[in-house]
Amino acid sequence: MTSTTAKAANSTGSDSGSAAADLSGVGVGRGSAVGTVVKLAPPVRPPADEAAPENLDESASLVKQSFDAVATELRVKAAGADPTVAAVLEATSLMAQDPGLYADVERRMKAGTGPATAVDQAVEGFCTVLESMGGYMAERVTDLRDVRDRIVAHVLGVPAPGLPTMTEPSVVVAADLAPADTATLDLDHVVAIVTELGGPTSHTAIIAAQLDLPCVVRVSGALTLSDGDVVAVDAAAGSITRDPDQALRDEVTARAHARAALKTAGSGPGRTKDGVGIQLLANVGKVEDAERAAKEDVEGVGLFRTEVLFLDSATAPSVEQQIKAYSRVFSAFGDRKVVIRTLDAGADKPLAFAPSDEEENPALGVRGLRMDKKYPQLLADQLEAIAQAAKETGTKPWVMAPMVSTVHEAESFEAQVKAQGLPVGGIMIEVPAAALRGRHLIEKVDFFSIGTNDLTQYAMATDRMAGELAELLDPWQPAVLDLIAYAGEAGQGAGKPVGVCGEAARDPLLALVLVGLGITSLSMAPNGVPAVRFALARTDLAECQAMAAAARDAVDAASARAAVEALVDPEVLLAI
Known part of the structure; x- marks a missing residue:
């Protein structure tokens, strides 16, 4: 990873020499990197005017199949993931198998709510309960909403949320990252993570530390970054610098080589x-x-x-x-x-x-x-x-x-x-x-x-x-x-x-x-x-x-x- 970081510092973008426009947040770890911004696509939302199920049995079967498919996908990803990521993914897969959650979705469909909307509303109800509990349980809200987004995508027959294919050193930017997103990061190209939400003990932060990826969370304005922007990420300082000049790129390269030497x-x-x-x-x-x-x-x-x-x-x-x-x-x-x-x-x-x-x-x-x-x-x-x-x-x-x-x-x-x-x-x-x-x-x-x-x-x-x-x-x-x-x-x-x-x-x-x-x-x-x-x-x-x-x-x-x-x-x- 450090060699990729060094390559990013030397090969990404141009030496603009322009004044830096900085964002700041909470850094995780001490690493730094330069790369091109790749933003996580927003999740698919249920149709605003989704109709009630025409055939309740068919809709219930579709939703159940979607729950099962997402649980299976998460377990498969866990099987090939780093142990820390795998443990989180296994726990997340259990959410997609929660009979109480499925029962709530089914109840809402019987009351006339469309299937994708029923999934969305049921999950938000569970999230409200978890947030009220605070601590570890509140932290699981991000994971549960990711399960929701994947189930909704299955129900609607569209691709699940995720990151595009990367071809150069990249900084992943998102409102937040769920374990399933982090588990599928292309570590040959991802050199850093920036999120608008999360905290120093969130799953994103823990997994980033395990993967030795520079990470900055709780970055106000992170989503103002655009795909293709070149940024320098400094976890130690908790900073993100747009269009880094050559001096900053050289500093990142030196730090990357020094960290590799450790x-x-x-x-x-x-x-x-x-x-x-x-x-x-x-x-x-x-x-x-x-x-x-x-x-x-x-x-x-x-x-x-x-x-x-x-x-x-x-x-x-x-x-x-x-x-x-x-x-x-x-x-x-x-x-x-x-x-x-x-x-x-x-x-x-x-x-x-x-x-x-x-x-x-x-x-x-x-x-x-x-x-x-x-x-x-x-x-x-x-x-x-x-x-x-x-x-x-x-x-x-x-x-x-x-x-x-x-x-x-x-x-x-x-x-x-x-x-x-x-x-x-x-x-x-x-x-x-x-x-x-x-x-x-x-x-x-x-x-x-x-x-x-x-x-x-x-x-x-x-x-x-x-x-x-x-x-x-x-x-x-x-x-x-x-x-x-x-x-x-x-x-x-x-x-x-x-x-x-x-x-x-x-x-x-x-x-x-x-x-x-x-x-x-x-x-x-x-x-x-x-x-x-x-x-x-x-x-x-x-x-x-x-x-x-x-x-x-x-x-x-x-x-x-x-x-x-x-x-x-x-x-x-x-x-x-």
Whole structure:
């Protein structure tokens, strides 16, 4: 991809030298690219005056066939997609198989609504419900509307929405991208993504990061760009520049070459310039993801999200099923460290077999470890399965609990871990109260792992899916860095490790700050490791501590980052 980016910088458009007309938004990642704008075609809409079905049975059959066809298409795309994209597509395909949604469409047709209009109205009704729930469920609205657009196209007998064939380095521009759109990107030609909607934790952003594509979301005015426009996209700055001059093209080329060099710049354990070891670990969800990550140059797993085994199940996985899954992960990594998080469900990740009461604010309700008070057997079975898998594979996994707020919760969880014969137990620091009382909680457990995504949303009182509040969701916020510092100091005082497994860990500059705050391991998507390893190798611990102090002294996220950019090795800044 980086070679394609470099080619784009050199071969696209002309050196106009004209004044730049800029758009801005929220950048995802640090990459940059130059390419020609290719806009996603708008979806087909139902006819404004669509007539009622002449033959209800035939219309119902057509709609059912359309639902089934879209579900099949999504499953086929999932089968050939990257694991991260595949998981999203599989979940999206389930929407096209929702019997409740189809029943609502059928009810509307019986009342005299045309089939395409009935699909549109039924989906919008479901979207309203999801948006009212907030969080993860609200994020699925884009996916559900994409399913609607594809079904409507089938019903009307017209092509489904999508991107045209590309022949040159291209920047995809859209109101938003659904997983099915992202899964079919032509990676030989797509060099960047720009969307008017979305947020830093939307599916578009997550998949773009996984594919290492520069991406800028929430770009007001993105749709004013026209097919054929030449633009420079800078994810680090969150900017889009029309008609970039030669100087900017050359800068993009240099950055692309520097980023490409990261893959061969170093290998092995993470270390600062003066030799301080910082473990570089992988975040994984599905067992298959873990097995792929085990082949990468990582020191182990810093976050194994076990809820992936549970979320799409109608019944709780048995102890035997869990043993089999955990054993595959432990075996794949052998003697390397594996940190496994117990079930983090509830709120925005509901379980069919462990329903929660309706909550006014699910993000502040029964989720994570709090679920165990209502369904204690879930945790008991999971710890039993982890212990048995560890015994069968001869490994020593680290086990941690999500959403811990008090000393009592930490102490209770640790007791259950040790009762199963598991030697290392820890907790997530995601709640500000836990960070503030870190010196007390660390006495009860063996390690901390900081989930920066949740810690940021709780510290800043901002829904992590609220794209319009992205500035507040930035982990560079000095208040968030203060909380991380409290946890780091607690670990240092007790001589116990403190890791970070949130998305903040994959930002090379922020990784340096985290090390300066006392963090001993960084866990991220495997493709983020080379850049972080590179930055660490060119920065000593004292410099990391100076960067951390400068960031904490800043008044906001932007000035915190700027303060660190002023201190970092220029070679690091260019490469990342």
